[in-house]
Amino acid sequence: MISVFGHLNPDTDAITAALVYAHLLSRSGTPATAYRLGEPNQETAFVLRQAGMQAPELLPTLPAGSPVALVDHNEAAQSAPNLADLDVRYVVDHHKLGDLTTAQPAYLRFEPLGCTATLLLKLHREAGLSVEPTDARLLLSAVLSDTLEFRSPTTTDADREAAAFLAPIAGVDDVTAYAMQMFAAKSDLGDTPAERLLKMDYKEFTFGAQQWGLGVIETTNPGYVFGRQAELIAAMQAEKVASGLGGILLSVVDILGETNRTLIVSGAEAEVVKGAFGVEAEGQVADLGQLISRKKQIVPALEAYFSK
Ligand SMILES: [Mn+2]
Known part of the structure; x- marks a missing residue:
């Protein structure tokens, strides 16, 4: 079998x-x-x-x-x-x-x-x-x-x-x-704990010598997710430490608006995002515009950045 x-x-x-x-x-x-x-x-x-x-x-x-x-x-x-x-x-x-x-x-x-x-x-x-x-x-x-x-x-x-x-x-x-x-149905997140929201669509990747965690929340209601930004940042920081990650990103993808605003937990991620995407984080959010595909847009750009 x-x-x-x-x-x-x-x-x-x-x-x-x-x-x-x-x-x-x-x-x-x-x-x-x-x-x-x-x-x-x-x-x-x-x-x-x-x-x-x-x-x-x-x-x-x-x-x-x-x-x-x-x-x-x-x-x-x-x-x-x-x-x-x-x-x-x-x-x-x-x-x-x-x-x-x-x-x-x-x-x-x-x-x-x-x-x-x-x-x-x-x-x-x-x-x-x-x-x-x-x-x-x-x-x-x-x-x-x-x-x-x-x-x-x-x-x-x-x-x-x-x-x-x-x-x-x-x-x-x-x-x-x-x-x-x-x-x-996907956007009906109710009181789902922040740790679960982070891990719902979450994958680890190896970039050079570093392990990164890349989460995505695809939603028709990004306002709800950003309303929980502080909890999500805390969950990301905890996961980064617990899994010994070099970096962690959580992209909030607005399905209908076709935009990606990504949560940034520290200066390390902000620097990589600037180098890989040419985007300056504002506070704890980096506006990645129409880069809504982890597979085709986010991961390849990070691969290219870390292989330089
Ligand atoms: Mn698939």
């Missing part, structure tokens, strides 16, 4: 890709089970309810040598803690290649698309399998989530085509209205 899972601090694509890829592998004759590496966010919970699906179980500690499939990630820092001891058989991803190694020849499928779901649709087509309605709902939701309904610069024509193809199978008549419901 292959265990299929997406990244830590899972988003909608990480959860739905695990469910759909496990189903696809099983339908293709390779028994597989989906797992998650953390709590689904509010948007993902909404999507699962709409699809009539349960969230996958939390990944247990797998014995060394267990066969696994990684979806929507490939870097060890974003994966199961004992990834180095596991037998990676499949990777289906749309991120940059990181520190991945495999024990034996593996099926590796990387494409620069807006979403893992778009790649999973391709795999269905290549296998000559139709997409079942529940899977179509999950995949459509992931495309809308990862591309911010096609607003993100990561969006490709293949993502648009995938959504148009999947919507009728999923029974979604009004894609824009459905996307707005998803974003409203």
Whole structure:
């Protein structure tokens, strides 16, 4: 049995890709089970309810040598803690290649698309399998989530085509209205503790000799998030110390305005942000304008800065 899972601090694509890829592998004759590496966010919970699906179980500690499939990630820092001891058989991803190694020849499928779901649709087509309605709902939701309904610069024509193809199978008549419901669910943060807000969509990256933590809060209500700025800064400072990070950033992305204002906890981050983006922080906020994609805009700029 292959265990299929997406990244830590899972988003909608990480959860739905695990469910759909496990189903696809099983339908293709390779028994597989989906797992998650953390709590689904509010948007993902909404999507699962709409699809009539349960969230996958939390990944247990797998014995060394267990066969696994990684979806929507490939870097060890974003994966199961004992990834180095596991037998990676499949990777289906749309991120940059990181520190991945495999024990034996593996099926590796990387494409620069807006979403893992778009790649999973391709795999269905290549296998000559139709997409079942529940899977179509999950995949459509992931495309809308990862591309911010096609607003993100990561969006490709293949993502648009995938959504148009999947919507009728999923029974979604009004894609824009459905996307707005998803974003409203994601923005309904209530009294979520600041530590959870920071970690909801949070990844660690290695830049040169430093480990950085990069969080994103995508919301239709940035005013709510900035109303909690002091708590969030405190949570970021605590995480920076606890995990021995060289730096930590939390980007607040206004989904509808397509802007990014990033919280800055110290002079170290302010200096890097100035060097990497040419942006001077004002107080504890750096206005990164329309740089709303961590994958395509923020991480590459930091990579370039630290490799100089
Ligand atoms: Mn993704």
